[in-house]
Amino acid sequence: MFYTRGHPPFLMAAFRRIFLLVAGAVRRAGEATRTREKPRPKFAMSVSKWILRAVLLLLVIQIVPYGRDHPNPPVTGQPPWDSNATRETFASVCGDCHSNETDWPWYSNVAPVSWLVTHDVLDGRKHFNVSEWGRPRQDADEAVEVVRTEEMPLWFYLPLHPEARLSPTQRARFLEGLSKTFPEGES
Numbered sequence: 001m002f003y004t005r006g007h008p009p010f011l012m013a014a015f016r017r018i019f020l021l022v023a024g025a026v027r028r029a030g031e032a033t034r035t036r037e038k039p040r041p042k043f044a045m046s047v048s049k050w051i052l053r054a055v056l057l058l059l060v061i062q063i064v065p066y067g068r069d070h071p072n073p074p075v076t077g078q079p080p081w082d083s084n085a086t087r088e089t090f091a092s093v094c095g096d097c098h099s100n101e102t103d104w105p106w107y108s109n110v111a112p113v114s115w116l117v118t119h120d121v122l123d124g125r126k127h128f129n130v131s132e133w134g135r136p137r138q139d140a141d142e143a144v145e146v147v148r149t150e151e152m153p154l155w156f157y158l159p160l161h162p163e164a165r166l167s168p169t170q171r172a173r174f175l176e177g178l179s180k181t182f183p184e185g186e187s
Contacts, residue, residue: 068113077133086177097124
């Protein structure tokens with residue numbers, strides 16, 4: 001029997017085959033770890049695409065002209081306020097939507113928020129506007145009731161306008177002043 005380097009040929013063939021298998025596996029594993037990147041999950045790609053789409057949409061809607069023209073018509077009349085305190089409280093709590101002396105914040109220039117702010121101000125002025133006192137269809141008799149039931153100011157107005165938040169004592173004084181300024185039955 002012929003031995004190569006002291007080992008039988010079948011054993012040499014088996015060792016060679018095992019060596020090549022192990023060496024190939026190690027080489028492939030090394031290449032895979034060097035060149036292979038973890039695939040991005042589909043969820044991450046879809047989220048980034050949606051964020052990009054939302055940003056593009058926000059940029060495009062800035063072209064729509066509605067909401068950036070902030071009209072503050074002239075004051076043509078004022079109600080007979082019972083005191084300066086009531087007038088000042090009304091101006092800080094209600095005046096942005098119910099007078100022609102609206103203080104337009106920076107975010108009222110950015111769509112779509114500008115659309116909502118403009119709509120709310122114009123709607124508030126239509127129902128009750130102390131800067132056009134004497135015009136028909138003033139809902140003055142409802143003013144006391146909506147403040148008493150805390151329907152006004154609207155819930156989404158308060159976080160951005162902390163000065164409109166009244167303590168119970170301030171609310172009671174304000175309600176008393178509104179009752180004297182806008183007696184029930186008069187509009």
